[in-house]
Amino acid sequence: MNTEDVLAIFERYGALKRGHFILSSGLHSDTYLDKSVVSTYPEAAETLCAALAGKMREEIGGAPDFVIAPAMGAIIYGYETARQMGLPFVFAERVEGEFAFRRFPLPEGAKVVVVEDIVSTGLSARECIAAAKAAGAEVLGLGCLIDRSGGEADVGVPMVPLARLEVEAWPADALPPHLEGLKAVKPGSRGLK
Secondary structure, eight states: OOHHHHHHHHHHTTOEEEEEEEOTTSOEEEEEEOHHHHHTSHHHHHHHHHHHHHHHHHHSOSOOSEEEEETTTTHHHHHHHHHHHTOOEEEEEEETTEEEOSSSOOOTTOEEEEEEEEESSOHHHHHHHHHHHHTTOEEEEEEEEEETBTTOOOOSSOEEEEEEOBOOOBOGGGOOTTTTTSOOBOOSSTTOO
């Protein structure tokens, strides 16, 4: 499965959106990938995660003991990737603002791979990786459906994207002409109270 195949799935389910969006980083973009829409369709999630599991097996060295993911957005993709790899799955959730393995402690020395949905800046991935290391796990790598940074995000471990896409983003005070005058929408859940 290549980038075009992944984007075709996002487009088929109405998850590749064009307009004026405020991203979780605060930057503005004319393209938004709504992974929540794709996860509504089990057959789409299964197809994407089967391909991601295969690619991770090929590209990440070592034999993982667990697949982990940051809550909330990546839980479905982490679970399905773990199912495809025949591994147990746990997720990290925020406790007092920091990721932790509150419900599912990781055994000391566990080898893990992290699954993310879409990596833009890599912040959630880095936080989840840090939580895994703090719990005593060895992080072998990170797999994601889409690397939206075009390869620029550094998560501190090898990253295996199913698709790579470079999407431009701009600060609010430097919008390109095609976004000026368009009402901005803030999708996603980061920052919701």
